[in-house]
Amino acid sequence: MALHDVPTLHGGCGDCPIRHRAVCARCDTDELAQLENIKYYRSYQAGQTVIWSGDKMDFVASVVTGIATLTQTMEDGRRQMVGLLLPSDFVGRPGRQTVAYDVTATTDLLMCCFRRKPFEEMMIATPHVGQRLLEMTLDELDAAREWMLLLGRKTAREKIASLLAIIARRDASLKLRDASKGPIVFDLPLTREEMADYLGLTLETVSRQVSALRRDGVIALEGKRHVIVNDLGRLLEEAGDDSDGGFLV
Amino acid sequence: MALHDVPTLHGGCGDCPIRHRAVCARCDTDELAQLENIKYYRSYQAGQTVIWSGDKMDFVASVVTGIATLTQTMEDGRRQMVGLLLPSDFVGRPGRQTVAYDVTATTDLLMCCFRRKPFEEMMIATPHVGQRLLEMTLDELDAAREWMLLLGRKTAREKIASLLAIIARRDASLKLRDASKGPIVFDLPLTREEMADYLGLTLETVSRQVSALRRDGVIALEGKRHVIVNDLGRLLEEAGDDSDGGFLV
DNA sequence: ATCCCCGCTTGATCTGCATCAAAGCCATAA
DNA sequence: TTATGGCTTTGATGCAGATCAAGCGGGGAT
Structure with a gap:
């Protein structure tokens, strides 16, 4: 709001x-x-x-x-x-x-x-x-x-991807970054436990799924909090969103 | 609203x-x-x-x-x-x-x-x-x-109990029934599948948990839709709500 | 009456996530 | 420097709920 x-x-x-x-x-x-x-x-x-x-x-x-x-x-x-x-x-x-x-x-x-x-x-x-x-x-x-x-129907992996996409979007709109070109880079403002409370998961599952997304090349990490998204489309696909509409709006 | x-x-x-x-x-x-x-x-x-x-x-x-x-x-x-x-x-x-x-x-x-x-x-x-x-x-x-x-943290049984309590409350407020005395009686306005979509469950789980609540005496059923709640406090307990506040308000 | 269909129940099995447990990383304090 | 504590990762195991499958019951159409 x-x-x-x-x-x-x-x-x-x-x-x-x-x-x-x-x-x-x-x-x-x-x-x-x-x-x-x-x-x-x-x-x-x-x-x-x-x-x-x-x-x-x-x-x-x-x-x-x-x-x-x-x-x-x-x-x-x-x-x-x-x-x-x-x-x-x-x-x-x-x-x-x-x-x-x-x-x-x-x-x-x-x-x-x-x-x-x-x-x-x-x-x-x-x-x-x-x-x-x-x-x-x-x-x-x-x-x-x-x-x-998200809470009722998405899988753990989809939940994580969705959260990353949401934070990326909000962060980007604060920074007025140039849309649609270059990797998106941001710091996670939440601990694993807070992410779990957001998503209706346990912190262990959050940790595992973040690792899995990294292993699968959907995101890259520097340290535990700094996230790099090279292919936003891929991330949104993983999130199970039926449209990328609204991004950067 | x-x-x-x-x-x-x-x-x-x-x-x-x-x-x-x-x-x-x-x-x-x-x-x-x-x-x-x-x-x-x-x-x-x-x-x-x-x-x-x-x-x-x-x-x-x-x-x-x-x-x-x-x-x-x-x-x-x-x-x-x-x-x-x-x-x-x-x-x-x-x-x-x-x-x-x-x-x-x-x-x-x-x-x-x-x-x-x-x-x-x-x-x-x-x-x-x-x-x-x-x-x-x-x-x-x-x-x-x-x-x-409800979607993120409640168990299937708690979800069902919560939904029944919500419907009982809304129904009661429409009917202006006398609070706090006598059993609460209402018809479920939703199919099992719709209940499942409300609660983030499958229809089979909904069916099983409704049966379980009946078996355990939390509710009584006449047919598949007509519900009788004899002990509202018990139902709210099952729902995991930390207060019955708000009922009939 | 009989059939059919739809909503529902119940059973058997599978699986994704929770739970329990241990250890790694890193920053700050002593 | 080592210790301490918070956050995180990873592994082993268990279980709630999903999935697959079969059958029930009642109301409407013929």
Whole structure:
């Protein structure tokens, strides 16, 4: 959910080339300026919990830098990641004050927060904001549905390939890299265990399947985290996606 | 996503006791009345496809009666249900004209449709509508995340128990039955295969686990579709849910 | 009545991933 | 330098659920 700094919500800055609008100066104007008093920043260290499931959350926020995850946990400790927040993504829901999942910083994290009440008032006063938020929520719902297909029906190998493709895509769109030429290179922002929680697997299976994809030449690795994708088409094939549509969109 | 007749979107009718607002006379007033010219009904027979993945969808709609499903399909035919629409639920997204999944009527289905363009204009003119839609979309996102936990981490038995609990809950809220006393009784609106597509299982496993729950006294069956739940707490335990909160809310 | 078809159940077997276990790698601290 | 601890890889084994296969039951058509 790309929101960060609500300014982009009111429709301005359409030509801003950076997905993470937080760093775009042109964005920091207009309505938002009036909101300085309700906006503040918070930072968290890697591993810190931002908020626990069931807690009251009196703010909404968007990620400026770093990565956060949303996870659900069962009593016996089984964990499933249900959201992955990259820079510019949004958390929280106007109108409801508790969250149903844990939010955790997996890297050092900087968030831009808005106190909930004033934010809600602003939404009423500035319809564009609400519309943009709706659009983002619908995008997130689409992503969740794709994720459900992955969890319910894909094999372990397909799951890994899908995750690599998703990260490659999101990373590429942050970096504005030239599409369709040259290898795609990125660092995995997740541990094997976090990948497992994302994919509904165990960490051992993740490790084995990553090794298998490397052995089969689908990806190359430098160290444990640095990934090189020479043939994106091949990776998408392995992912079982019926279209490569949407890449770099 | 409870919407049906956009009237409820503008916030009136808070005391309407019926989740399926389509049948509530008090709702059919106000802004909506002005919209008669953009609103129409469509019916489908059981098994008919409402719209194919990738097709252009020039309307948004809500279910009046019957049941529809959203499913994603892989090239080789693996299918995963990603949405289950009961009366009052909403489909379609203002702002995007294609859908990424198949919408199918699993029973005879009546939908209340709004042409997309005018609906979008109305959203701009009537902020309440957009706000209500946002709220509903966020609810749906929460449901999707719960579903992801089910798909990624629950056992077959837990999946079945969860699905039965979900249907019992939704059915009960439609029927306004007296909470917490007496057995809960309902008809399964899905075939074993559809249940399997919902849960990320095969139909054989669904059949076996339903039999097992019956054998163990968690549920009783009359015929193949009619379910009796004598002890809801027991069912929720089997579902692995860490809270029964939310039931009948 | 009989047949057929479709949805469902049940059984036998197979397999992909989980589980249990051990050891390797690398960074940081002592 | 060696020790320590977190992350990762790899191996051996087990099991939940998939797959393959057969048969049941009830409703609709003829």
